[in-house]
Amino acid sequence: MSIGTGVVLFVIGAILVFALNFETEIVNLDMIGYILMGAGFIVFVIGLVLLARRRQAITTSRTGTDSVTGERVEQRITEVDDPADRVV
Template identity: 45%
Template sequence: MGIGGCIILFAVGAILTFGVDWHLSGVNLDVIGVVLMAAGLLGVVVYAGVLRRRRLVVGRPIDETLIEERRTRGL
């Protein structure tokens, strides 16, 4: 799941917790909303950690020197 899915999950959880006034027998929408918000927040944190690790691995080391090669055509 990407960052967009995590944010949508968090938003749906917030709507269920704070914006809905429904009462269903046997279902507590406030608890479901809090669980969805926690799952969305956890997803964002995990995604950010993976993205940070990916950026660290892909980056070029600072002390690496660039070598330029020039090829000439033989006559």
Template identity: 45%
Template sequence: MGIGTSIFLIALGAILTFALDASVGGIDLDVVGWILMGAGVLGLIMTTLIFSRRRQVVTTTEQPVEYRQVEERRDIAPPL
């Protein structure tokens, strides 16, 4: 789940919980809204943790093992 999806779930849950005053038979929209907001917050936390681990920079002090020299051949005609 990305940051955008998490924010969407939080906003949708807040709308269902605080702004909507409708009733659906057998479904409590306030509870559905709180569940969506919780899932959005959890997704936002998990996404932040994953991105923070991905951004860690690893530095090495070793030199490359092998250098290769590339030469350009001029004796072959270029393609048409």
């Protein structure tokens, strides 16, 4: 969600800077556009960092044959790699 928000802020800022060509005495639309573009870039980068730090699941699958019955046995183990659970 934050990646999309960053893109939207950046696009709105670019529209204010490059597409609109009128001036007002109250506010400087170019400066607001540059601020929105900067904020959009920062939110986009934060979204990428948070996406990279997301939990990762590791699934290990082992297949073997039971020596007594001769049946095929499959074992799956799923481990969650959570950075918050690591002990330093």
